[in-house]
Amino acid sequence: MTIADTVFGYGSPQIAKLTESISKELQTASHILQPLVPERSVIDMNLSNMTLETVATSMHPYTIVGRSEYNDKCARVINAIRPDIVIITNYLLFDIIDDFKYRPKKLIHLALEDLEPILKARDASCKIERLKRQAEKIDIWLFPESNRAQYDTNFLGIRWEKVFVFYNAPSDSFVVNKDKNGRFIYAGTLNADLSIGKYIFDEQMAPYPIDVYGDLQGTNESINTMKGKWDHLKGLRRENRVKWHGQVPKITLDKVLPEYSFSLLLWLPVGHAFLNAAPNKFFQSVATGVPVISAPHPQTKMLIERYGCGLVLDGWERHQLINGIRKAKRIFGSSVYDEMLKNCERAVSTELRWSTQFGKFNKRFHVENWD
Structure with a gap:
């Protein structure tokens, strides 16, 4: 199960790709949760062997109140289904970890977003201490860029053997149109x-x-x-x-x-x-x-x-x-x-293709053995 912080079809395609690739490697079904964002229409992504569930909140999901409600509702779904593998896609979703009523076999952070917004918050010191505690429960950290990986691991005290730099290269094919428009x-x-x-x-x-x-x-x-x-x-x-x-x-x-x-x-x-x-x-x-x-x-x-x-x-x-x-x-x-x-x-x-990046990840962490 993956908890997304964005609406599918408008960006961050690697969220679906990672979920799909792990699911295929283990030959199991998967479930993705996404927020209902008022200015983003929900798009049918035709995802194979995946359930895409949109979670509505009473307030905008990017407000403090709305995000808290989204986290709570996602935690309820996770505890009801109890998936073996949980992927979290934003530090702002880490409070979900505290609501788990079981221990997933693998807890993964796909770190598409950075720490800086949290560091600038009014109660930054409290949030950082909570993140450090929650971070100890993460089994694998995926960062899209090496300098960001180094920064976050140093700040949160993450062990480097849990870290993998995974380029944001969601495509597997090369398509070129030589009839360019000059723009x-x-x-x-x-x-x-x-x-x-x-x-x-x-x-x-x-x-x-x-x-x-x-x-x-x-x-x-x-x-x-x-x-x-x-x-x-x-x-x-x-x-x-x-x-x-x-x-x-x-x-x-x-x-x-x-x-x-x-x-x-x-x-x-x-x-x-x-x-x-x-x-x-x-x-x-x-x-x-x-x-x-x-x-x-x-x-x-x-x-x-x-x-x-x-x-x-x-x-x-x-x-x-x-x-x-x-x-x-x-x-x-x-x-x-x-x-x-x-x-x-x-x-x-x-190098810059999904299968190459996921292949390196699989070789490092042996996904096929997670079951």
Whole structure:
């Protein structure tokens, strides 16, 4: 059983992939719990041999009250079914552990989110002490990035033999559309304080053919700032080539992604986890033959330089983003670009695919013996 903190079909595909892969390895059924989030429609994922259950709460599940209710309801389901393997996908769900009325054979933390929000909370010291106690019950820790793994293990006192770095590479196939549309895509979080949302709707971006997918997030100030910039872009007398498509389900994004020439990736380095980002969109883009233009986050920088599957920006500033876009426009259609497409395929066939990552995990922890 997996307890998710997101709605399926909008992101974090590795949650379903990990659940499915362990289930297949053990030839057993699985059960996934997800929250009912008002602004996210529930999508039929057609999951094989899996039960997907949506848990409703009286308050929004991302509020303190709503999250507590979600945790309580998930704990009840777990205690009723008593699954052998439980996967938890966020530190904010760890209180469920205290409500277990039995000991699962394997308790796994798929650490897709980081500790920083908890460290910044008002009662951080109490929460950290509780996390350290709860962490002792975790059998396996899966982190998407090595620096984040090192940070969390040091902070919580996790033994390294329980830790595995598992790239966010959910795809197993390589699909390339060589009939590119000549446009750039950004699909992900739009937050003026944390992401490319700080720049993407600036007037200086107007000359560049960028399609933006995602909803506005963050504080009211962040959302209002981006709304104001977007309204200004729409009102420009000269041509604005930036298009904002809003939030779309992953299935829709998967269909259009291969058409794009380059994929943009930039989180602002405002914290340890943001600097050491391990974004799904990097792996999804490479797996669909879309070279990535990334800020110099350590993991994406390393992989782009290792395989030659994109461009690394000189930094996180707007002018550095624009310089990267200009360079990409010069490369597009050339033999250098054709080589990038081949390198995307090489990266996927060599390392950046789910079966390779899960195979390494299986070799390390011998999933077939868990029953």
